Amino acid sequence: MDARPLIAHVLYRFDVGGLENGVVNLINRLPAHRFRHAIVALTEVSDFRQRIERDDVAFVALHKAPGHGIRVVPRMREILRQLRPTVVHTRNLAALEMSLAAAWAGVPVRIHGEHGWDVNDPDGSSRKFSWVRRLYRPFVHHFIALSKHQAGYLGERVGVPDHRLTQIYNGVDLTRFHRAAARAPINQAPAFAPSEWIVGTVGRLEPIKNQQLLARAFMRARELSPAARQHMRLVIAGDGPDAPAIESVLREGGAMQAAWMAGKRGDVADVMRGLDCFVLPSRAEGISNTILEAMATSLPIIATDVGGNRELLDDRTGQIVPSDDVDGMAAAMLADFTDPTSARARGRRALAAVQQRFDLQHMVAAYAALYERLIEAAPSLRPATMAQHHIQ
Numbered sequence: 001m002d003a004r005p006l007i008a009h010v011l012y013r014f015d016v017g018g019l020e021n022g023v024v025n026l027i028n029r030l031p032a033h034r035f036r037h038a039i040v041a042l043t044e045v046s047d048f049r050q051r052i053e054r055d056d057v058a059f060v061a062l063h064k065a066p067g068h069g070i071r072v073v074p075r076m077r078e079i080l081r082q083l084r085p086t087v088v089h090t091r092n093l094a095a096l097e098m099s100l101a102a103a104w105a106g107v108p109v110r111i112h113g114e115h116g117w118d119v120n121d122p123d124g125s126s127r128k129f130s131w132v133r134r135l136y137r138p139f140v141h142h143f144i145a146l147s148k149h150q151a152g153y154l155g156e157r158v159g160v161p162d163h164r165l166t167q168i169y170n171g172v173d174l175t176r177f178h179r180a181a182a183r184a185p186i187n188q189a190p191a192f193a194p195s196e197w198i199v200g201t202v203g204r205l206e207p208i209k210n211q212q213l214l215a216r217a218f219m220r221a222r223e224l225s226p227a228a229r230q231h232m233r234l235v236i237a238g239d240g241p242d243a244p245a246i247e248s249v250l251r252e253g254g255a256m257q258a259a260w261m262a263g264k265r266g267d268v269a270d271v272m273r274g275l276d277c278f279v280l281p282s283r284a285e286g287i288s289n290t291i292l293e294a295m296a297t298s299l300p301i302i303a304t305d306v307g308g309n310r311e312l313l314d315d316r317t318g319q320i321v322p323s324d325d326v327d328g329m330a331a332a333m334l335a336d337f338t339d340p341t342s343a344r345a346r347g348r349r350a351l352a353a354v355q356q357r358f359d360l361q362h363m364v365a366a367y368a369a370l371y372e373r374l375i376e377a378a379p380s381l382r383p384a385t386m387a388q389h390h391i392q
Contacts, residue, residue, distance in 0.1 A: 147308030
């Protein structure tokens with residue numbers, strides 16, 4: 001019998017995304033001799049599973065139909081009884097209901113992580129969603145918030161006491177995301193000239209990520225500056241339901257020839273090194289992985305003033321603009337375009353900040369310590385079964 005505790009990571013979908021990328025980084029780097037893992041997706045497990053480097057990870061997809069997740073609770077209970085995890089770690093509101101299944105299955109340690117806001121509640125103001133979190137709070141032993149902003153919400157709006165709440169920032173892989181000596185060509189991209197300034201973003205194309213704002217700001221910058229019209233170019237990497245609307249915005253503004261819709265990419269680090277400036281136009285964020293990746297790539301960064309973005313960036317390391325402010329974002333883009341020396345200096349300071357505060361090793365160590373502490377403290381694991389689950 002394998003004595004390593006099994007951690008079941010429960011999420012809505014296991015596909016390309018910031019949350020999912022964080023799960024991949026965690027599983028790949030937590031010591032294999034200390035933990036086992038399973039990934040349980042309420043809907044689907046895509047070929048993104050190939051990012052997992054370990055060969056002992058179980059994958060389960062429930063293929064849940066649209067609608068309330070409570071319907072799959074009995075099935076989730078049976079899956080958990082078969083897997084027999086020591087820890088169930090649910091993530092975001094869409095998976096929170098599965099904490100009920102975990103309690104019903106008798107899982108000793110139940111953790112819930114808040115990574116970002118729901119598309120229907122971009123600022124955490126919904127009474128309905130705070131009530132839902134309160135409803136399931138008794139089934140969760142411990143909560144994790146990725147940002148101080150979310151930690152405050154869980155404490156004030158959901159009523160999670162301090163001793164049941166830990167804030168852990170995301171970390172970035174500094175070996176994968178690193179500074180380039182010069183802007184590098186992006187695979188399959190147009191042949192950008194050295195004189196062109198490439199501004200871009202990476203992420204799933206959906207309303208909450210608001211890439212339409214970036215497209216409109218790009219066109220506005222071109223209207224305000226003849227030089228930008230001639231030399232500024234836009235890269236939007238990712239796929240999703242908002243792609244047609246973004247293309248429509250660019251086409252109606254006559255900017256399609258100056259933009260490249262790169263589609264879904266498996267080489268995000270290379271895309272980052274092919275930019276001169278990174279923009280995050282989201283309407284809501286927890287702690288943005290793509291901001292951290294851009295910081296590690298030493299890029300000038302422009303981000304909307306939402307969620308935990310101000311916890312990552314300040315005036316020395318990035319430009320923060322109001323959400324949905326086309327003119328403000330266009331002005332920030334033009335500032336970097338017209339003064340690239342200052343922009344690159346800001347990027348270098350962002351790199352120094354991420355190296356000091358957001359290294360991936362710090363994140364992994366924090367999760368490992370929390371898992372171990374909660375396992376050691378679980379009443380059902382003491383004292384009779386503690387030796388079986390003890391982490392060497």
